[in-house]
Amino acid sequence: MAAKHTPGERIAELRKTYSITRETLAERSGLNVELIRRIEEDGHIPDLAPLVKIARALGVRLGTLLDDHEELGPVITKAGSAETAERFVTGQPSEVKDNGSRPHGLSFKALAADKGGRHMEPFIVDIEPDAEQVKSTHEGEEFIYVLSGKLSLEYGMNTYELSPGDTVYYDSIVPHRVLAAGGAPARIVAVIYTPM
Template sequence: MADDKNIGTKIKSIRESKQITVEELAERSQLSTEQINNIENDMNVPSLAPLIKIARALGVRLGTFLDDDENLGPAVSRKNEAVETIHTSNAEEKTVKHNNFFTLAPQKSGRSMEPFFIEINAIDDGTLEMSAHEGEEFIYVLEGTLKVIYGKETYILNEGDSIYYDSIVSHLVCAADEKGAKIIATVYAPA
């Protein structure tokens, strides 16, 4: 991932271009100034929830942090051309790279959904935290076994299974065993 593609760098650039202080962004996104500083300086690996809150607070799509293209037509992603764009973590230790995201439509501007191929690394789910944010998510399991905790329910999904849920409910997506998992996920976050 090139330096100019770092999410923290992009967030800082957008924030500064809109003349918003770290403190104002923290207030608008309901995150701490420390979280904002750590994300902007690439000191921690954020989960998807704070990124969505930051995007909303800045008035941009989540995809703005992932791409630069202005293609209004269809976006085709080839198997061998996938580029890793983001690492996230739901772990208490925010330097853990729990998920590796590969965006599937970086060249499509103005999109309302964010489609990803995600490699979910095996990690002790006792160290993971639930998250919640506006929007919806759809997940299809390509490989491995996935554990999805949604509110008070736990779902075990195997290859070929899928789940669609409202992201406002506290949820956690992780590998169900030490083998990890590979999924296709589409995230919709209203602007």
Template sequence: MSTPGATAPAVGPSPDEPLPDVAPRLRELRRGRRLTLETAAARAGLSPAHLSRLETGNRQPSLPLLLALARIYGTTVSDLLGEMPPERDPIVRGGRAEPVEADGWVYRQAGNPGRAMQPLRVTVEYGAQGNLVRVHPGEEWLYVLTGRLRLALGDGVHVLEPGDSAHFDSLVPHRIAAVEPAGAELLFVHTLLQSPAGELCLDGAGLHHR
């Protein structure tokens, strides 16, 4: 599962402006994510030699390539370019959380976008998305508020009651469904997607505001 809703466009120089030296930041982020040069290059669709040249400053990345690398490292182009992000209000008021619907589920943001962890309040309608298998990088944590929830995780199936929670690696195939016609409501937290494999998840679904 991934964050529903659009993300703000990355901030950066125009194509006609020279890019600042991002080599040290690229190297720092890759090492901080504990990725080898070969692994990071493969995820970005580059050769290790090409990525090495980017990290040593012998080659300047294009903006599309910066965007791809930012997604892999779980950050933004602005961060790669050393730009200061606008200060975020740490308080998220419940009345300002506009519902977003996707395939029968209703989502409300419970945190600020762009953070490494994305918290949501989710209403799971009965019979919706029960056969959708999700596989993507990161971790997921969920806590059942109301109703009963069926979580198929790998080869196991678990029924969660109100007050139950689950925390798992989201590379493990998983399905989530409401057990009863009344549906279920849960708190949900997932880490920011860090790989193009995230396109296999809910983020690729058609979302629309209620």
């Protein structure tokens, strides 16, 4: 199977390879058929949770939906090169605000996209202060290291404020979301582990 460039294109290719309809994938993943159509055709990614659920329903690891090609040895990301490795942006609703602007989202820059067989997904994530992100829940665990700015983590019923140098490790099955706090952007390293 030839490598594709977006998660939506990879999902469509895997569905075709496995002879799975969107309706069947929606049933297996617990997602709406329209959401799957938007991911495949429009490149829409509201957050990582749907990708995790789709990967599980297809019987592949999350990295399969994000990879360009697979490297069996170590994958090194040199300083500054993550800036060109943006995989997707979440938290960008299609509607335009009253002032004509679109809210920014969370920009995920892959740090090990080419590593074959991985179960962790490390990213540098830039979070704009006006990002509109819904809480998500999915299998696995997450580790976050705050590089800059202030981060607000909503986890279950609690909210935690983190500053540069702070870390947090949590179970992803609990509803959660991260937001920039204090009216300024935040930058984090996020490592998402999803069991296969």
